[in-house]
Amino acid sequence: MNLYIGCSGWTYSGWKGTFYPSNIQNWQRLSYYSRFFNFIEVDSTFYYVPSRNIIHGWKNKTPHDFKFSFKFPQVITHVNKLEKVSKYLEYFFYVLEPILDKTLMLLIQLPSFMSAKVGLNSLRHFLLKLDKRYRYALEVRESSWFDFPIYDFLNQNNITLVWRVRPDLKTPTFVTTETIYLRFIGDRAIEERNFGINVRNKESELKEYVEHVKHSKEHHNIKDVIVTFNNNYAGLGPQLAGEFSRLMNESPQ
Structure with a gap:
């Protein structure tokens, strides 16, 4: 079983002096991050799609076995609600192509207002348009x-159901593919300047999900486990990612 643990982004100024050295330059952050973690979830593609040159840069700044996941742009999932999005999909796949070999998963996050009754048919047609070279995960809210x-x-x-961990709505730990994608998400109550100052104790919940992963591995053919933390879950993503990694390594795999 391959274990990929990391954070939802790496560009936070609030990590300086807590995770990053105080004198680190912006262009050095991803390389520094990749010394400690083997995976990053890129949430920023939800807001804007970077250039292929930037994607090339991300690929070159990370080790050969480092992996990424990318969130679909909001113009696809939230603005157009998965419909009439062919041109946006074409551009998104074009931009990501240079980093295909390092891409673990593409994340389809549906808006909170989209129920299954409203969205399932759109999702059904949307999946037919996807590039089959990638694997996909679905986060419903x-x-x-x-x-x-x-x-x-x-x-x-072959769509992985994301296990979303957030107080307002927790996804049942149901397995739909050979991959588990686990997202620990906060409520944005913590300001960026306070990242790392007051880190909440989440050990009991982390242990609970370690047990869910172990149980799923015993009953399913799990090949990959992807775990990502945003800062608002507990106050500092890298610290919680490191703690989850420790708990997983303490448990029989």
Whole structure:
């Protein structure tokens, strides 16, 4: 089982003096980050799609076995709600092509207002347009998606159901593919300048999800486990990622 643990982004100024050295330059951050973690989730592609040159730079700044996941742009998932998005998909795949070999997963995050009744048919047609060279994960934010026919549909289409950990809505730990994608998300209550100052104790919840991963591995053919933390989950993403890695390594794999 391959274990990929990291954070949702790496450009935070609030990491200076807590995770990053105080004198680090912006262009050095990703290389420094990749010394400690083997994976990064790129959330920024939700807001804007970078150039291919930037993508090339990210690839070259990281070790050969370092992996990325990328979130689909909001113009696809939230603005157009998965419909009439062919031109946006074409550009997104074009930009990511240089880093294809380092891409673990592409993340489809649906808006919180999209129920299964409203969104399933759009999702069904959307999946037909996707580049088959990538693997995909679906994060839903409305409870009507938590139903066995939905899980069967995802399984049949080889789409990983994201385990979303946030107080307002936790995803059932149901396995739909050979991959587990676990996202620890906060409520943005912590200001960036306070990252690392007051880190909340989340050990009991982390242990709970370590057990979920172990249980799933015993009952399913799990090949990859992807775990990502944003800073607002507990106050400092790298610290929690490191703690989860430690707990996983303490447990029989």
